[in-house]
Amino acid sequence: MTSSPTAGPRVGLFATCLMNLFRPNVGFSAVKLLEDAGCSVEVPASQTCCGQPGYNSGDYDAARALARQVIEAFEHFDYVVGPSGSCMATIRHDYPALFADDPQWLPRAEALSRKSFELLSFLADVRGAAVTVDARYAGTATYHDSCSGLRGLGIKGQPRALLGEVDGLKLKEMEDAEVCCGFGGTFCVKYPEISEKMVDDKVRNILATGADTLLGGDLGCLMNIAGRLKRIHAPVKVFHIAEVLAGFADGAGLADAPKESR
Amino acid sequence: MQIRSDEFKERSVFAIHDANLQTALGRARYGFVGKRAQQVADLPEFEQLREEAKNLKNHVLDNLDHYLARYEQAVVASGGQVHWARDAEEARKIILGICKRVGAKTVTKGKSMVSEEIDLNEALIDNGMEVVETDLGEYIIQLAHEPPSHIIAPAVHKTKDQVSDLFEAAHGGPRKTQVPELVDEARRVLRDKYFRADVGITGGNFLVAETGSSIIVTNEGNGDLTQTLAKVHIVTSGIERVVPTLDDATLFLRLLARSATGQETETYTTISTGPRRADDLDGPEEYHVVLVDNGRSKMLAGRFRDMLRCIRCGACMNHCPVYGAVGGHAYGWVYPGPMGSVLTPLIKGLDAAYDLPNACTLNGRCQSVCPVKIPLPELLRELRHLQHQQNITPVMQKRALGIWRWVATRPKLYHALEQLAARALSGIARRGRIRRLPLAGGWTDSRDLPAPTGRTFLELWQGKRGQR
Amino acid sequence: MNAPANASGNARDAILKSVRDALRRDPLDATQVAALDARVPRHTRPAHDEDLVTRFMRKFESRAGTIERVASRDAVPAAVEAYRLAHRLPQRAAVGAALKDLAWPDGWLIHHEAAGITEALAVSRALCGIAETGSLMLASGPHSPTTHNFVPDDHVVVLETARIVDHFEDGWTELRARPEGMPRATNIISGPSRTADVEQTIQLGAHGPRRVHVILVG
Numbered sequence: 001m002t003s004s005p006t007a008g009p010r011v012g013l014f015a016t017c018l019m020n021l022f023r024p025n026v027g028f029s030a031v032k033l034l035e036d037a038g039c040s041v042e043v044p045a046s047q048t049c050c051g052q053p054g055y056n057s058g059d060y061d062a063a064r065a066l067a068r069q070v071i072e073a074f075e076h077f078d079y080v081v082g083p084s085g086s087c088m089a090t091i092r093h094d095y096p097a098l099f100a101d102d103p104q105w106l107p108r109a110e111a112l113s114r115k116s117f118e119l120l121s122f123l124a125d126v127r128g129a130a131v132t133v134d135a136r137y138a139g140t141a142t143y144h145d146s147c148s149g150l151r152g153l154g155i156k157g158q159p160r161a162l163l164g165e166v167d168g169l170k171l172k173e174m175e176d177a178e179v180c181c182g183f184g185g186t187f188c189v190k191y192p193e194i195s196e197k198m199v200d201d202k203v204r205n206i207l208a209t210g211a212d213t214l215l216g217g218d219l220g221c222l223m224n225i226a227g228r229l230k231r232i233h234a235p236v237k238v239f240h241i242a243e244v245l246a247g248f249a250d251g252a253g254l255a256d257a258p259k260e261s262r
Numbered sequence: 263m264q265i266r267s268d269e270f271k272e273r274s275v276f277a278i279h280d281a282n283l284q285t286a287l288g289r290a291r292y293g294f295v296g297k298r299a300q301q302v303a304d305l306p307e308f309e310q311l312r313e314e315a316k317n318l319k320n321h322v323l324d325n326l327d328h329y330l331a332r333y334e335q336a337v338v339a340s341g342g343q344v345h346w347a348r349d350a351e352e353a354r355k356i357i358l359g360i361c362k363r364v365g366a367k368t369v370t371k372g373k374s375m376v377s378e379e380i381d382l383n384e385a386l387i388d389n390g391m392e393v394v395e396t397d398l399g400e401y402i403i404q405l406a407h408e409p410p411s412h413i414i415a416p417a418v419h420k421t422k423d424q425v426s427d428l429f430e431a432a433h434g435g436p437r438k439t440q441v442p443e444l445v446d447e448a449r450r451v452l453r454d455k456y457f458r459a460d461v462g463i464t465g466g467n468f469l470v471a472e473t474g475s476s477i478i479v480t481n482e483g484n485g486d487l488t489q490t491l492a493k494v495h496i497v498t499s500g501i502e503r504v505v506p507t508l509d510d511a512t513l514f515l516r517l518l519a520r521s522a523t524g525q526e527t528e529t530y531t532t533i534s535t536g537p538r539r540a541d542d543l544d545g546p547e548e549y550h551v552v553l554v555d556n557g558r559s560k561m562l563a564g565r566f567r568d569m570l571r572c573i574r575c576g577a578c579m580n581h582c583p584v585y586g587a588v589g590g591h592a593y594g595w596v597y598p599g600p601m602g603s604v605l606t607p608l609i610k611g612l613d614a615a616y617d618l619p620n621a622c623t624l625n626g627r628c629q630s631v632c633p634v635k636i637p638l639p640e641l642l643r644e645l646r647h648l649q650h651q652q653n654i655t656p657v658m659q660k661r662a663l664g665i666w667r668w669v670a671t672r673p674k675l676y677h678a679l680e681q682l683a684a685r686a687l688s689g690i691a692r693r694g695r696i697r698r699l700p701l702a703g704g705w706t707d708s709r710d711l712p713a714p715t716g717r718t719f720l721e722l723w724q725g726k727r728g729q730r
Numbered sequence: 731m732n733a734p735a736n737a738s739g740n741a742r743d744a745i746l747k748s749v750r751d752a753l754r755r756d757p758l759d760a761t762q763v764a765a766l767d768a769r770v771p772r773h774t775r776p777a778h779d780e781d782l783v784t785r786f787m788r789k790f791e792s793r794a795g796t797i798e799r800v801a802s803r804d805a806v807p808a809a810v811e812a813y814r815l816a817h818r819l820p821q822r823a824a825v826g827a828a829l830k831d832l833a834w835p836d837g838w839l840i841h842h843e844a845a846g847i848t849e850a851l852a853v854s855r856a857l858c859g860i861a862e863t864g865s866l867m868l869a870s871g872p873h874s875p876t877t878h879n880f881v882p883d884d885h886v887v888v889l890e891t892a893r894i895v896d897h898f899e900d901g902w903t904e905l906r907a908r909p910e911g912m913p914r915a916t917n918i919i920s921g922p923s924r925t926a927d928v929e930q931t932i933q934l935g936a937h938g939p940r941r942v943h944v945i946l947v948g
Contacts, residue, residue, distance in 0.1 A: 015719050021680050022712055024719035043723050048676040054663060056624060058646030058655065062667040069671060147625035180583045184623025189704030191621050193275045196708040197587040198623075227709030230695050255712035257693035286929070293930040310774050318773070327749045328758050328766055334742075340912065346742040398936060399927035415927065422929045445925060445933045452937065457847050473912045483880050483923040483938025490876045490915065501745065508902040509771040515898065516776070527863040529793070529924055530938070533916035543875040544844035545914050555745045562752035 008038035008130075012074045014082030014091070014116075017049050018219040019240075023254065026219065029246035030083045030119050036134070037127040044073040052090040056185055060098060064105075067095050071108050079126070080116040083242050084218050085149020088118040093152060118149055119242055120217055124158035133165035135247035140170040142211040143241070144202070144225065145178045146218035159217060159241050166244060174205040183224035199228040207234060213253075215241045226254040263381060263409050267594035267606055267615035274588040274621070282421050283589050290418045294580035297524020298631070305520065315513050316635040319571035322505060323562060329471045329504045330553070336474025340536030342549035350380035353554045357463070357496055358385055360550055364494055366391055366460035372478060372485030373397040374465030375413055375574060376498040376554050378596040379609070382463070394455045396484035398448055405432050411590030413597060414522050414576040419589050452484070462492030462546065466499035467573070468514060469551070472507040475535040476551060479518060479528045486532055495534070495546035501553050502570040508533075514573055517633035522575040557609040565644050569604050571634040578628035578638060584621055593618060600628040600638040607645055613654045619645035680718050688716040775862075775897045782861040782894045783946075789864020790944060793921030794934055797944045803890075807834050809945045810853055810886055817884060817941070819851050828855040828873035829888060845877035852878035853886045858904050859894040859944075865920040866944065867901050869913035876915045880923075885939040887919075891948040 011034050019026045027043075034041045051066030070091065074080045082088045095109040123131050143163070149155035163171055182188060182198025189195075202225055206214055214229070214236055216222045226238035237253035252258050266273070277283055302308045322329055334344045347353035353376075361369060369391050371377065383404075386393045395404040399417035403410055405428040410416030417425070425444055430437040433451060438444050456462075464485050466476040476497045478485045489495040505511045519525045538545035561570055579585040579599025590598035594615070597605045603618035619642040628638045649655045669676050690696060691713030699706045750757065758766070778785060787797050800809050806829070814821070822839040834840050845852055857869045866887050870876045879885060895901055898918075905912060923938030934940055 015723075017680075020719040021684055022714045024715065024717065024722050027719035027723065043720065045677075045720065045724070046673050048670045048673050051670075054667060056643060056646070057659065057663055058643065058648070058650035059660075059663045059667070060647055060650075062663055065667055065671050069673075147623070147627070151626040151630055178627070180623045180625035180627065182583070182623065184625070187621070187623045189702070191271070191274070191584075192704045192707055193278050194584055194587050194621065197278050198583050199709070201583075201587075223712050224709065226712050227695075227705070230710040230712075231697075231708065252694055255695040255710050258715070289930055293926075305776055307774050307776050314773050318771075324753065325758070325766055326753070327746045328763060330746065330749070332767075344742075346745050348741045348744055352741060396937065397927070398925045402927065417927055418930075420928075422931075425928050441928045441931045441933050444928055445936055449935065449937055453847060475912065475916075481923070482925045482927075482936035484936070486876070486880045486915075486917065487937055490880065501749075506766075506769065507771055508905075509773065509899050512898045512902075513771075513773040523926070526789070527865060527918075527920050529920050529922070531865075531918040531920075533912075533918075535912040535914055535916075537914070539871070539914055541872040542870065542914060543842075543872060544877045545870065553745070555748065559745055559748035559752050562749060563754075567752075 008040060009078035011039040011041050011079045011081050012077035013041050013043045014050070014074070014080055014087060015043055015047060016082055016084045016087045016219065018223065019083060022223065023219055023240065025248055025251065026083050026240040026242050029240070029242035029248045030081070032246040032248070033119065033123060033242060034081060036132070037123055038130045039127070042077070046073045050087040050090045052087060052094070053185060055090065055094055055098070063094070064098050067098055067109065068105065071095070071105070071112050075108060075112055078115065079122065080112065081119055081122045083119045083240060085118045085146050085153050085155055086218050086220060088116055089148040089152035091116040118153050118155060118217065120158045120162060121153055121155050124161060133162055133245055135245055136167040137169040137244050137249055139168070139213045140172050140211045141213040141215045141244070142172050142174045142206055142209045143177060144174070144181060144214060144216040144221060146216055146221045147180050149217050150178055155217065162245055163215070163241065169244065172209045172211050174209045176201070176205050181221045181225050183220045185220065188224055199224055203228050203232070203234065206236060212236060214238045215244060217241050222254055230255040263378070263596065265595045265606070265610050265614055267610070267618055270592055270594055270617035270621060273594060274592040277588040277592045282424060283419050286419050286421050287586060287589050290415065291580070291586045294524060298521060298577060298580070301520040301524050301526060308520070311513060311517055312633055312635055315517055315633055316571060318510055318513060319634050323502065323567060323570055326501065326504070326562065329506055330501060333469050333471040333474060333504050336471060337536070337551055338474070340474045342474065342536045342551060345550060345552045347552055347554045347556070349556050353380040353498065353552055353556070354382060354385045356552050357382060357498070358389060360494060360496060361386060361391060361461050362389065364460055368392045368394065368455060368459045369461045369463060370394050370396050370455055370459040370488045370492060371400070372462070372464035372480065372488045373400050373416070374463060374498050375596060376465055376500055377463060378410060379556060380498070380554060382498070394452065396452050396456070396488050398445065398482060398484070401448055401452065402428060405429070409591070409596065411598065412576060412579060413574050419591065456487040456491045459488070459492040461494045461496060462488035463496045463498060464489050466497045466503055466551070467518065468511045469499055469504040470508055470511055470533070471504055473535055475533045477511055477531065477533050479515065479531050481523070481529045483530055486530060489534060490545055492546055494548040494550065495537070497534070497551045499551065499553060501555050501558050518573055518575050521577040521631065521633040561608055566604070566608055566641060568636050569601070569608070569641060571636055572601055573634060575633055577631045577633065581627045581631050583625065583627070584623070600642070604638060604641045604645065612645065612649055612652060616649065616654055619649070677718065677720055681721055684714040684716055684718050687711070688714045775899065780861070782896060783891050785861040786859045786864050786894045787946070789861070790921065791864070793864060795864070795921040795942045795944060797946055799946045801948070803832070803947050806888055806945055806947065807832050811835050813886060813943055814851065819884060822850065824849050824852040824878050824882065826854045826874040826878060829853060844875045845881035847881070849882045851884045851886065852882045853888065854878050856887050856889040856893065858901055859889045860898055860901050860918070861894055862897045863920055865918045867904070868917045868919065869905070869908070870915035870917070871910070871913055876917065879917050879919060880938045883935070883940045884943070885941070886943045886945060888945050888947060891946055
């Protein structure tokens with residue numbers, strides 16, 4: 001499943017569940033960005049989910065079963081990169097914790113942890129010198145900091161720096177950009193009223209910026225916010241940041257009607 | 263208070279629809295968060311202090327028996343008495359015993375979360391005593407017959423209008439509508455109580471083993487009037503609040519005010535050491551400390567030891583978006599917000615508060631502001647793990663997880679189902695979104711579901727690879 | 731040490747045992763105890779490069795306290811009289827016995843006892859000032875009853891500039907140096923009493939003094 005052979009590092013793309021099902025364009029955007037940064041990209045077919053739903057529900061056995069599967073699918077790569085702070089934080093932080101008492105799997109979990117990166121931090125922090133953004137986006141965007149990426153992986157400046165290189169894009173910060181949007185995985189369906197209140201606060205802050213586009217690095221949050229924006233007919237397009245950076249944000253945004261031309 | 267954490271869902275929905283509460287919460291949230299952020303920006307050493315505070319607390323907890331014994335020794339040497347209470351009932355008995363022995367009629371109280379934890383007020387009132395909360399916030403909610411909704415701002419859920427109503431009902435008219443008038447009225451009413459009090463009860467922010475002192479930190483001065491003017495001063499405190507020396511207490515003092523109210527220091531930091539001395543002109547004749555365990559020593563044993571570092575600043579709840587949405591009463595017991603969602607199940611039982619560890623997005627903002635770096639999200643997840651192990655997790659959820667695991671560990675099947683879902687969902691989508699989805703009301707009641715495009719990424723990727 | 735001879739003796743032993751069980755160890759041995767007793771805490775203190783008096787004044791005033799400087803101790807009664815007139819207070823004050831020897835104005839009704847419920851003005855002497863936060867430290871005793879610090883609406887505190895120390899820790903050193911040991915109450919006071927319990931609105935004069943005025947001597 002190799003894309004194009006290059007001399008750069010071999011990267012296994014972690015195709016997150018939500019991306020795979022809801023937004024393939026994010027996957028192709030990630031591949032383009034990685035290849036432009038000199039990596040060869042492969043997408044193992046033996047991957048499914050990182051196991052976070054099990055872990056966060058307290059079912060550690062289930063999480064371990066999924067983690068072993070991910071380790072086996074990806075440990076032969078130079079890097080594992082995924083377009084989600086949430087999934088990648090699970091691999092980086094939670095896998096070693098899950099196998100803390102397992103001398104056989106702990107070293108493998110730790111080894112994978114060390115080479116696993118969220119897409120933007122990989123581009124900016126690991127491949128920084130090799131990255132040039134060649135994209136245009138006509139619009140004013142505001143950026144939501146997803147919690148796992150922000151607090152788990154320290155992703156804050158990288159997306160903004162990368163967006164700064166996009167022609168035509170104006171970034172306008174929202175109030176409380178770092179406050180949770182109310183997604184929280186199963187939280188949003190277990191406690192829908194609280195989640196709605198939280199996403200409404202987020203939506204208000206987005207609308208207050210006057211931006212026509214919302215960007216973020218995690219599809220879970222973006223689907224939640226987009227779902228609310230569309231329900232109240234707010235005229236804000238929603239894209240994963242990778243789509244904009246790759247120049248693939250010319251189609252319909254999340255939850256927007258497909259464009260005829262595509 | 264009777265625990266009502268099992269009603270979290272209902273109470274949280276009510277809270278979201280309570281306009282007064284939402285007004286009050288909106289106001290509070292930005293005040294606390296902004297002021298704290300300013301303090302942190304003004305103190306370059308803040309992060310270093312957090313790390314030192316975490317390490318110091320860990321050191322104390324590792325040697326808790328030693329420091330408690332040293333503390334007790336020093337209290338006794340200064341003429342005070344130490345009482346030990348294994349649980350809430352024992353603590354109530356001890357305090358009630360002291361109050362009865364001195365024939366207490368009026369008991370004044372400074373703010374003490376431990377006294378809430380042990381249901382002290384009810385016990386004293388049932389025994390015919392007048393109990394007067396003197397912290398303005400506590401006084402307000404006492405008039406409203408409500409529990410605190412925040413550990414440092416107990417009446418944060420009340421608007422000024424509601425306070426005006428409560429004061430008018432309790433003190434008679436004319437109705438006061440301005441904050442200075444309201445504060446003055448409380449000052450006047452409570453003045454008399456301090457001077458009449460037989461027993462004054464306060465909490466203890468820190469207990470100093472070096473000197474046998476208890477430290478309270480307040481802005482109003484009510485705690486000082488409470489403990490100075492009553493004939494007997496009783497300090498209620500958890501066993502984990504001991505620190506080795508005054509210098510060690512200082513580390514926490516520097517973090518506490520900044521984290522709690524966003525001040526460099528609170529107005530009053532008071533170090534109390536024993537009862538009135540022979541030549542003193544004022545101060546209580548007796549000085550008692552009630553050391554309450556109530557589940558704390560058990561917490562020390564395992565994964566939840568980190569929670570005992572808590573210095574009760576409230577920063578976690580001030581920064582919690584769930585607390586910000588529903589306020590403190592939804593949590594159904596004494597301690598709300600992230601720290602309460604850990605403490606409540608540990609003190610009152612995992613099954614008494616199923617929702618609390620679950621009603622969290624694990625966004626981590628609480629941990630990022632905790633002055634003693636308690637990994638609150640990890641502890642909440644660990645509680646979910648215990649619920650799962652002990653079959654407290656609802657059967658349907660466990661079953662769903664079981665099915666998910668079975669499918670997700672079979673990649674071919676998983677991908678086939680994702681492909682099926684991509685087709686089905688895109689088939690029912692209109693204009694890129696799905697407005698109603700059976701069995702997914704939790705999502706679609708308030709949000710559209712962004713529609714898949716019909717093919718999964720892996721499917722498209724494999725097709726593309728075929729072309730190459 | 732001996733367990734107290736009351737009913738909580740059992741509880742005490744049970745709690746300490748429960749603590750040790752949780753820590754999975756026996757009571758510490760003599761060597762370990764000695765090491766803990768000899769421990770010297772060294773924590774980071776907020777750094778600053780301000781002169782102590784300047785910092786104390788700036789910080790104290792930032793918390794709604796007021797300050798007047800006088801050259802010598804003899805000038806204190808006149809300064810208090812000026813304050814009294816400015817705030818239209820009666821000629822009556824609770825004055826800490828530490829300041830008994832000063833030449834208080836004729837016609838004043840002065841006492842050195844604890845403050846009563848109607849007390850309007852108290853004058854105290856601070857043990858020291860803490861520059862770090864602009865706080866006063868007062869030690870209770872026959873020369874400085876605690877009620878003086880909390881009951882009156884107006885609290886005037888006399889502080890000598892030489893007694894301004896840098897950090898809290900330096901204040902503790904002052905306490906430890908007292909021959910009589912720790913006072914019953916050590917009050918660290920940073921401005922007037924305040925509350926924000928009604929709608930986060932800061933209101934001065936909650937339960938304690940509405941005004942705290944420092945007379946800085948030297």
